[in-house]
Amino acid sequence: MEANFRKSHFIYWASGIVSICGIIFEVLFGALGSYILGDGVKQYTLTISLFLTGMGIGASISERVMKQLIVTFIWIEFMVALIGGFSSFTMFGMTAFAPSGTDALFLYLVTFTIGALTGLELPILIRKANEIGEELNRSTARVLFSDYAGGLIGGLLFAFYLRPQMGMVKSAFFVACINLAVAVTVLYLFRSEIKTLSIHLTGAIVIGVLLIAGLFFGEEMAFSFEQKLYKDPIIHMEESAYQRIVLTKEQGDTRLFLNGSLQFSSTDEHRYHETLVHPPVAFAENKDKVLVLGGGDGIAANELLKYKEIKEITLVDLDPAVTDLARSNYHLLQINKGALDDPRVDVLNQDAFEFLEKSDEFYDVIIIDLPDPNNESLNKLYTKEFYSLVRNHLSPGGATMVQATSPLFATDVYWTIDKTIASTGLHTENFHVDVPSFGNWGFVMASRKPIDIEEVRFSVDTKFLTEEVFQSMTVFGKDEDGEILNKDGQAIPLKPNTLIDPHLIQKYERAWQNY
Numbered sequence: 001m002e003a004n005f006r007k008s009h010f011i012y013w014a015s016g017i018v019s020i021c022g023i024i025f026e027v028l029f030g031a032l033g034s035y036i037l038g039d040g041v042k043q044y045t046l047t048i049s050l051f052l053t054g055m056g057i058g059a060s061i062s063e064r065v066m067k068q069l070i071v072t073f074i075w076i077e078f079m080v081a082l083i084g085g086f087s088s089f090t091m092f093g094m095t096a097f098a099p100s101g102t103d104a105l106f107l108y109l110v111t112f113t114i115g116a117l118t119g120l121e122l123p124i125l126i127r128k129a130n131e132i133g134e135e136l137n138r139s140t141a142r143v144l145f146s147d148y149a150g151g152l153i154g155g156l157l158f159a160f161y162l163r164p165q166m167g168m169v170k171s172a173f174f175v176a177c178i179n180l181a182v183a184v185t186v187l188y189l190f191r192s193e194i195k196t197l198s199i200h201l202t203g204a205i206v207i208g209v210l211l212i213a214g215l216f217f218g219e220e221m222a223f224s225f226e227q228k229l230y231k232d233p234i235i236h237m238e239e240s241a242y243q244r245i246v247l248t249k250e251q252g253d254t255r256l257f258l259n260g261s262l263q264f265s266s267t268d269e270h271r272y273h274e275t276l277v278h279p280p281v282a283f284a285e286n287k288d289k290v291l292v293l294g295g296g297d298g299i300a301a302n303e304l305l306k307y308k309e310i311k312e313i314t315l316v317d318l319d320p321a322v323t324d325l326a327r328s329n330y331h332l333l334q335i336n337k338g339a340l341d342d343p344r345v346d347v348l349n350q351d352a353f354e355f356l357e358k359s360d361e362f363y364d365v366i367i368i369d370l371p372d373p374n375n376e377s378l379n380k381l382y383t384k385e386f387y388s389l390v391r392n393h394l395s396p397g398g399a400t401m402v403q404a405t406s407p408l409f410a411t412d413v414y415w416t417i418d419k420t421i422a423s424t425g426l427h428t429e430n431f432h433v434d435v436p437s438f439g440n441w442g443f444v445m446a447s448r449k450p451i452d453i454e455e456v457r458f459s460v461d462t463k464f465l466t467e468e469v470f471q472s473m474t475v476f477g478k479d480e481d482g483e484i485l486n487k488d489g490q491a492i493p494l495k496p497n498t499l500i501d502p503h504l505i506q507k508y509e510r511a512w513q514n515y
Helices: 002-037 040-064 069-085 087-097 102-132 136-189 197-227 269-283 299-304 320-328 330-336 352-358 376-382 384-392 411-422 467-472 504-512
Strands: 234-239 244-250 253-258 261-265 289-294 312-316 345-348 363-369 394-403 427-435 439-447
Touching: 002 040, 002 069, 002 087, 002 102, 002 136, 040 102, 069 087, 069 102, 069 136, 069 197, 087 102, 087 136, 087 197, 136 197, 136 234, 197 234, 234 320, 244 320, 244 330, 253 330, 261 269, 269 299, 269 363, 269 394, 269 427, 269 439, 289 299, 289 352, 299 312, 299 330, 299 363, 320 330, 352 376, 352 384, 376 384, 376 504, 384 394, 384 411, 384 439, 411 427, 411 439, 411 504
Parallel strands: 289 312, 289 363, 312 345, 363 394
Antiparallel strands: 234 244, 244 253, 253 261, 394 439, 427 439
């Protein structure tokens, strides 16, 4: 009787533990898709849908499992451990070496498979608890409670500990080890019911050796796979709570990547940052207070510090890992000159949208140096609502400059951003510049007053920018001039991007899919 109680009690614990593992794998696959394949909302939607569909199919298949419930459960856990444990490692390998598209197919197949195995194991646990002597309604309620509660714990663990502390490769192997530990514990508790105990034990040992090897050496091997994704050697890599941060360097060229997207190259960043910073500062009537949204690498702040008239710079960047790196990494310090530690610079690690909602300050210059709108969280920073907040914090004689992706590679994206800014009542002027590491890159300057570029005079030293060059930036070629034609040759009117209608994401995805 006591043995049966111990077994049934562990079944409830096992259902909670495997649910924790299942939800971690589910969100892990979404994070993998977001990092490697892009468009986080799309990838999370697909992985959650496939995982839940797999669970449903697995639950349906469980009806056919009539005998050897414990043995079936053990081997389900073995398969979850093996497939889930090597999922991230294999995904990075396929991204580096396999033909394009196979990495996505692999991710979706693994997501569906783990979902199906998770859906298969819970009904088996319920039936085993009932077989031991628990009433069906009680065993079902307890197993499902453990399952749902475990799901919450798994999501919190991944978001706040596993991903930022262990990374995606090591997290997968670690969680797989937990699945294996559950299987081995069940194997021990129910050993009297299993005839071929040695075979199952041998399987557990083999899988355990593979997982432990992956736990200690998998990340290093995956690092070598990931190196294939970058032209230059990786000198720093970390997984923050928000993104994957990679620094590369080769022959004096330092590059920063966030979630695989290039943020700057030290060989030509001056072209980008001088265009971003100096025109709005030169145009603004006053220069006392400056707000930088994004720019966690500190390079824009370094350009701003050239102006003695600027008394305070508030820099708002969401990720403290980026600003900490900009303050401590030797290679970044060579570029930003320690700008983030200057007494005039105040660094705040906050969401830019929320900062503007809560702040009651006015700024003479607002620099918007944010990543491109390739997901929902970034899209909100390219909406009419966001630019309305920017307008409300801009001094009457002030100016703002927005990095606005490439008008050549993503023409309708660039001009939609311009349309969105103008829809708030701000006057806009359009610029583009050739940045070799990026290509042809676009900016939108805006102000409450009409913009006359003839008024702009630069009073600080620059490597690239002059008044003549600046004025030439307003000239766009026919293939990037903002007139978007449909297949019948008719102009398509652009509409502002809003929180309710975030159509900019789809435009961005279509524009960059071949680059």
